Amino acid sequence: MNKHVDKRTVDMQVIGGWVEGDSRVLDLGCGAGALLDYLSQTKRISGVGVDMDPAKIAACVRRGVVAYQGDMTAFMRSFSEGHFDRIICSRTVHELSDPAEVILEALRAGRTLTVGFVNHGFWRNRLDSLFRGRKVRNVVYPTAWFESRPANPVTIADFEDFCAAKSIRVAHRVFLRGDWKTSCRFRPNLFAGYALYDLEKGQAVTC
Amino acid sequence: MTDDSEQAAGSAPGAPAPGGVGIVRPRDFVHPHAFQFKSGQQLPGFVLRYETYGALNTTRDNAVLIFHALSGDHHCAGWHSPEDRKPGWWDNLIGPGKAVDTGRFFVICANVLGGCQGSTGPSSVDPATGRPYGVTFPFVTILDMVRAQKLLLDHLGVAELHAVIGGSMGGMTAMLFAIEFPGFVRRVVAMATTARESAQAIAFNEIGRQAIMQDPAWNNGVYPADGGPRVGLAIARMMAHITYLSDASMDRKFGRKKKETAAGDGYTFDVQFEVESYLRHQGASFINRFDANSYLYITRALDQFDLAQAYGSLEKAYAPVQAETLILGFTSDWLFPPEQNRAIALALLRGGKRASYAELATDLGHDSFLLESEQLYGLVRGFLERERHEFDFAI
DSSP, rough: HHHHHHHHHHHHHHHHHOTHHHHHHEEOOTTTTTTHHHHHHHHHHHEEEEEEHHHHHHHHHHTTOOOEEHHHHHHHHTTTTTTTTEEEEESSSSOSSSSHHHHHHHHHHEEEEEEEEOTTSSHHHIIIIIIIOOOOOOSSSOOOOGGGGOOOOOHHHHHHHHHTTTTTTEEEEEEEEEESSSSSSSHHHHSEEEEEEEEOOOOOOOO | OOGGOOOOOOOOOTTTEEEEEBBBBOOOEEEOOOOEOOSEEEEEEEEEEEEEEEEEOOOOOEEEEEEETOOOOOSSSSSSSSSSSSTTTTTTTTTTOOOOOOOOOEEEEEETTTTTTSSSSSSSTTTTTTTEEEEGGGOHHHHHHHHHHHHHHHHHHHHHHEEEEEHHHHHHHHHHHHHHHGGSEEEEEEEESSSBBHHHHHHHHHHHHHHHHHHHGGGGGGTTTTTHHHHHHHHHHHHHHHHHHHHHHHHHHHOBBOOSSSSSTOOOOOOOOOHHHHHOOOOOHHHHHOHHHHHHHHHHHHOBBBBHHSSHHHHHHHTTTEEEEEEEEEEEEESHHHHHHHHHHHHHHHOOOEEEEEEEEEOGGGGGGGSSHHHHHHHHHHHHOOOOOOTTTTT
């Protein structure tokens, strides 16, 4: 296993620990369907993925993962409240043009929402900007700016503020250090490379 | 089992397309018992003309049923003779090693009930009168087509379908098959289709019907086999043909190109533009292979098809479905646009079914589903051939 594959495993295992067996799961930005494939084999979930990229949908179909090509917000709007037991937004949230809209819609169509993202407040990412004066480039974001998709980098501090402002209840949070393995408890916004949130709709969610 | 369930396709020497199913022979399935239509009307029996490619396995569960569109027929792959100008209409998709691999699957395609390519329809002779049925033929619905084809499958000894596949009207028939015979179908591929036609699609069909019925030669549906409303049918086909294409594809193919024979100044109503000549050719060749009354019946069946209305809601309609579904929409299809294909996938998903949706970016219009596209082949092949696997990060 190379380093990249290893990082993917950690992410899946944490999410897998939160997913209930035989539940109905929606993966926003499902890519080639690796996470849903893993969850259906380990948790017997009935899953569906949404992605804009036709090549990713074809990859899902090949491996037997149910996938829908289209806009994730429009997709979620076609379902009744709480239709999905869990919606997963893993490494997608930083590419959304309107993250609040997607997250609030996901907390309507899903009973729970799992969000995972690379913490741009991680000290290495800060140093990268400070000393190199360039766009962050690492294993997860290997491309130069001119060949990258539009990004909306998010930090743990930003996300905590957002959840508080929208009264979103955080059922669990997991912060991982730069190796994406070891748990990080001390000043996560500075020392965590990766963050995972298990969210539920709060008492008063307003748009 | 009768002799006609044997493999019809073989690679005859000198077969026109190496890699295809070769020379094929259509067969007739005769259902000798009374058949009740949804309308309540009856036929004493019927014939379905069909072709098969590949071989049925010993467990009788590797069959793939192909449904054709409005003007299609049972000849979807291979050649009837080495002199044929063209192979079957979906030959690019179906054959040994192709997306629908006849080396693995036993592929069946039948001309629909009400059609005119060998199956019983309005142009067939009514045994009671000795004359063609004409408009005394029972009103045929998509459901009647589906039920008739199930009888063919029973006759062929098919225990379970690996898949049903169809585009346009074929997509309607494929979905309805999975609703009506849920335990019999494992997979459905429906493309460029709809759960019910929009007003625009009904409007186009109505113009086609009016062109036929306003032609004096239609004569209330009573006309000789070599006559009938040839002008009306040709106009219906010319108009419908435009709805199968797109502005972009017509512009690329014809643009404003003039016929070489066209008079220089253009002050004439003779053919001036390539596109006019093309449409006239489409109309003229259609009247030699299609029956005007069949066109009325089948377009009416298309218009009547409305799953939400028939079952109470789309979700209720799809409730019995056990098959996994792959719905494919095409961006430039303005007859059955992507939204209508998406609506099918979404309703299936709302009902907790396994349904995938992919949208292919083409500029070729409704007929995109027939065209050569590696992306389309990949989706169909991946959906038909995938097998259970252990989770593997490397995929």
